[in-house]
Amino acid sequence: MLESVYVDKHYHLVVECKQGSKKACFELYRLYSKAMLNVAFRIVGSIDEAEDVLQEAFLDAFNRVRDFRQETTFGLWLKQIVVHRAINLLRKRKLEMVELGEDQLDNIADEESGDDEEIQYKVAQVKEAMKELPEGYRLVLSLYLLEGYDHEEIGQILNISENTSRTQFLRAKRKLNEILIKKGIS
Structure with a gap:
């Protein structure tokens, strides 16, 4: 059975990044950093913390880029990493939600x-x-x-x-x- 692969417009950059190209990684960062900073900021509410989340998310993404299988776009995959990083930051701040009946x-x-x-x-x-x-x-x-x-x-x-x-x-x-x-x- 063939695995479905979603090809996005930055596919070639992801492939080059997987092959270790620092230039491709930088280009992906340049293309996605502003949008991902906005995502992080909307969640954490602080630009300084959002910038930290952004850096950690990109480091995480580039360290795990070989695991990215193009089943979705790179942007959606990266957004999930940013959201999870931002939420983890909030959890570190002892975010408590109340369960209601x-x-x-x-x-x-x-x-x-x-x-x-x-x-x-x-x-x-x-x-x-x-x-x-x-x-x-x-x-x-x-x-x-x-x-x-x-x-x-x-x-x-x-x-x-x-x-x-x-x-x-x-x-x-x-x-x-x-x-x-x-x-x-x-």
């Missing part, structure tokens, strides 16, 4: 069900307000809204239940709305 989740879902219409905010204002969220809320909100993970994936990444991810997301959404209202943004 089903009845508590239902209560929160009922409170939020009438609030399903999304309010349009300017992206910069929302991102600025997100910086004020508690770390756990910001993390789940970022992974869900900005990085496109679903609650099952977030649960696996953060080692929490899918219900906890949903609860953190609903609470983060509510808290973000409070912050925006307090700032007069509506």
Whole structure:
């Protein structure tokens, strides 16, 4: 049986990097570093820590590049490494998420069900307000809204239940709305 291989536009650079080309590694870094820094920053909330995450993620990626099998794009593979590195940094900061029972989740879902219409905010204002969220809320909100993970994936990444991810997301959404209202943004 043939293994499916996804060829992206930077395939040749990945192949050269696997062969030990420092020039190819630098080019991959140049192509992906800005986007990956943004991913890390949205998760950790600090540019200094995001830069550290970025460097560690690229070192990890280049040390493991021989394991990359082109089953996805290099960018998606690298993004997973960045996300995991950023989350590990948060765990080092003793990130604690509270497990909630089903009845508590239902209560929160009922409170939020009438609030399903999304309010349009300017992206910069929302991102600025997100910086004020508690770390756990910001993390789940970022992974869900900005990085496109679903609650099952977030649960696996953060080692929490899918219900906890949903609860953190609903609470983060509510808290973000409070912050925006307090700032007069509506």
